[in-house]
Amino acid sequence: xxxxxxxxxAMGGDNAPGExxxxxxxxxxxxxxxxxxxGRREAIEAELRGTGTIRDVRVVEAPDVIEMEEHPTEAVxxxxxxxxxxxxxxxxxxxxxxxxxxxxxxxTMAAALLTLGRVRGIGRxxxxxxxxxxxxxxxxxxxxxxxxxxxxxxxxxxxxxxAAYMERxxxxxxxxxxxxxxxEEESKGNQLTxxxxxxxxxxxxxxxxxxxxxxxxxxxxxxxxxxxFTGNVVLKTAEGIAELLFGELRKAVELTPWNKAAGLILMxxxxxxxxxxxYAEYGGAQLVGVDGIVVIGHGRSNARAIYNALKAxxxxxxxxxxxxxxxxxxxxxxxxQGGAGEGAAGDNGED
Amino acid sequence: xxxxxxxxxAMGGDNAPGExxxxxxxxxxxxxxxxxxxGRREAIEAELRGTGTIRDVRVVEAPDVIEMEEHPTEAVxxxxxxxxxxxxxxxxxxxxxxxxxxxxxxxTMAAALLTLGRVRGIGRxxxxxxxxxxxxxxxxxxxxxxxxxxxxxxxxxxxxxxAAYMERxxxxxxxxxxxxxxxEEESKGNQLTxxxxxxxxxxxxxxxxxxxxxxxxxxxxxxxxxxxFTGNVVLKTAEGIAELLFGELRKAVELTPWNKAAGLILMxxxxxxxxxxxYAEYGGAQLVGVDGIVVIGHGRSNARAIYNALKAxxxxxxxxxxxxxxxxxxxxxxxxQGGAGEGAAGDNGED
Numbered sequence: 001x002x003x004x005x006x007x008x009x010a011m012g013g014d015n016a017p018g019e020x021x022x023x024x025x026x027x028x029x030x031x032x033x034x035x036x037x038x039g040r041r042e043a044i045e046a047e048l049r050g051t052g053t054i055r056d057v058r059v060v061e062a063p064d065v066i067e068m069e070e071h072p073t074e075a076v077x078x079x080x081x082x083x084x085x086x087x088x089x090x091x092x093x094x095x096x097x098x099x100x101x102x103x104x105x106x107x108t109m110a111a112a113l114l115t116l117g118r119v120r121g122i123g124r125x126x127x128x129x130x131x132x133x134x135x136x137x138x139x140x141x142x143x144x145x146x147x148x149x150x151x152x153x154x155x156x157x158x159x160x161x162x163a164a165y166m167e168r169x170x171x172x173x174x175x176x177x178x179x180x181x182x183x184e185e186e187s188k189g190n191q192l193t194x195x196x197x198x199x200x201x202x203x204x205x206x207x208x209x210x211x212x213x214x215x216x217x218x219x220x221x222x223x224x225x226x227x228x229f230t231g232n233v234v235l236k237t238a239e240g241i242a243e244l245l246f247g248e249l250r251k252a253v254e255l256t257p258w259n260k261a262a263g264l265i266l267m268x269x270x271x272x273x274x275x276x277x278x279y280a281e282y283g284g285a286q287l288v289g290v291d292g293i294v295v296i297g298h299g300r301s302n303a304r305a306i307y308n309a310l311k312a313x314x315x316x317x318x319x320x321x322x323x324x325x326x327x328x329x330x331x332x333x334x335x336x337q338g339g340a341g342e343g344a345a346g347d348n349g350e351d
Numbered sequence: 352x353x354x355x356x357x358x359x360x361a362m363g364g365d366n367a368p369g370e371x372x373x374x375x376x377x378x379x380x381x382x383x384x385x386x387x388x389x390g391r392r393e394a395i396e397a398e399l400r401g402t403g404t405i406r407d408v409r410v411v412e413a414p415d416v417i418e419m420e421e422h423p424t425e426a427v428x429x430x431x432x433x434x435x436x437x438x439x440x441x442x443x444x445x446x447x448x449x450x451x452x453x454x455x456x457x458x459t460m461a462a463a464l465l466t467l468g469r470v471r472g473i474g475r476x477x478x479x480x481x482x483x484x485x486x487x488x489x490x491x492x493x494x495x496x497x498x499x500x501x502x503x504x505x506x507x508x509x510x511x512x513x514a515a516y517m518e519r520x521x522x523x524x525x526x527x528x529x530x531x532x533x534x535e536e537e538s539k540g541n542q543l544t545x546x547x548x549x550x551x552x553x554x555x556x557x558x559x560x561x562x563x564x565x566x567x568x569x570x571x572x573x574x575x576x577x578x579x580f581t582g583n584v585v586l587k588t589a590e591g592i593a594e595l596l597f598g599e600l601r602k603a604v605e606l607t608p609w610n611k612a613a614g615l616i617l618m619x620x621x622x623x624x625x626x627x628x629x630y631a632e633y634g635g636a637q638l639v640g641v642d643g644i645v646v647i648g649h650g651r652s653n654a655r656a657i658y659n660a661l662k663a664x665x666x667x668x669x670x671x672x673x674x675x676x677x678x679x680x681x682x683x684x685x686x687x688q689g690g691a692g693e694g695a696a697g698d699n700g701e702d
Contacts, residue, residue, distance in 0.1 A: 071538070134595060145533065148541035182496065182583040187422070190499035190580040213587030217595035229541040230584055232533040236564030237585050241592040244485060244568035245624060252620030259620065262613035269603030269610065273596060 010039035012103025023306025072106030121329030125289030137219030162223035178211035178221030361390035363454025374657025423457030472680030476640030488570030513574035529562035529572030
């Protein structure tokens, strides 16, 4: 097996370039990948200074930086020499196998569409993330933010990509596919989910029906599809509730010396619980449906989160996830039986 | 002030008639209301037996029961003698001031529309709930499930109803109104929220802009509006995450005797944290925009939750919430300046 070459956006995220470079150093020599740090050479080399000669790490200059708050498409257009665009172009030219960033999500998606394009047959790429469910189960949620408005065919395609991903990356046989809705009965939902329900019922996927928000942490499904607006709201609500609860717990622990002692005893367990919901432990979100491997970490990523994102990218390359997505793009038209033409060739939801 | 007369659906919820009756007994003589228990007289009286003579509580016979899993509109049509329909008809006839149930939410909404009708000028009633934010702050979320698909004018009206409610019920001056979306910038969102953002900006409300899921528990807004699909997903995701975290904590506490001791010390604090997110502590959801006071509790409501729902209904009657909503319905057309005709008389979103 050839060594995967991964481009890391050294300028991406709230803690760049310090944490991305530190994450790359954690990964170097451990993950068995060739790392290309893209960004302002001077800033990157200042971070690397004193760490000795690093094998398997090289730097590629990109003078521009797209900031976290910039408007995605405008930033991509006006900064063709940004680390995001330069890095993705390396993947496009075949000089690298994957791109990893903790930078501006919207700009990364826009630049990926522009440089890599879509997988043939896929109408819309989706942002897919792994949600840590109970008992160590993993559930892939998609779309969690790439498409605020979706048509039924898009969710139908997300379901196929998600199932193929879980099969390929985690060896899940016949992944259970769920549809996020507001009741288990097929009659519950909005116009979008009611239509998607019928499409998925007519598909060859292992469709288990509607899944509710309260069931997401139970690991009842291997893949749960939703539009990108809803997916983003779900992730951020989960984050907010977890913060609220840990904040209250922290306050409770501070109340009395006895509480403090009890808190110390439970602390390591509490940390484990927190880590389960922590972005840093999961290799960020993967943009599936673009014609290349693109992993997007949380803007707050620390070195550990970057390391895990690099690992996720490496595993995606090793497991041939891109080839799998290309196969999905080819197969969907033939598979879209229940789709009333939705999945038919020539109407793959592109717009 | 006259004594509020509240009809309680004794047959509604997973624990009926036991818990509803127990909740009514908690409330009798304490809340200063006249209680009417509606449902199967025999079953209710069996629960009342041995409790002595209860002042201020009477029973009204309703032989039919709409079960939790029944199809809302079909159930309402086929069971005109159900406790839900009979109870709401008493409110319609002016024999009671409010209706409280922990039964089938969809059936209650359908029956309320059928019997009470909408407040004049309001296109769609919304299910509104109070979300417990940090530091004891309260945020009203609506719609959390009445309308899976909404048009911009509906959210515009929800915002006005929510603001009027918080002002009237909790004395909040110029309530801060937020719009749930997937980014703070006005350019972030789906088609619906982008349009609603503009409508709210042009309104006389104290609109603070978009609010993200992670900010909901921070109490940044007094009212946050959303479509009923998204609102339902938010509530259920919050419920699921809280269950996940407390489940993990319980496991952590069981691991060693030391952990167990520490858990015991922290237990009462943990319970307080849990209670903050507990339906039982908040008087259920109120259906605003129908022409009557209707409070819907969680299906799992225990006596305490029923008591709190009765209290919420009483406060709504005392504070003249219905009259406030009628005033909102009258004012919205004149107010809908930024609405490009959306709020104009004759187009109030009714359908």
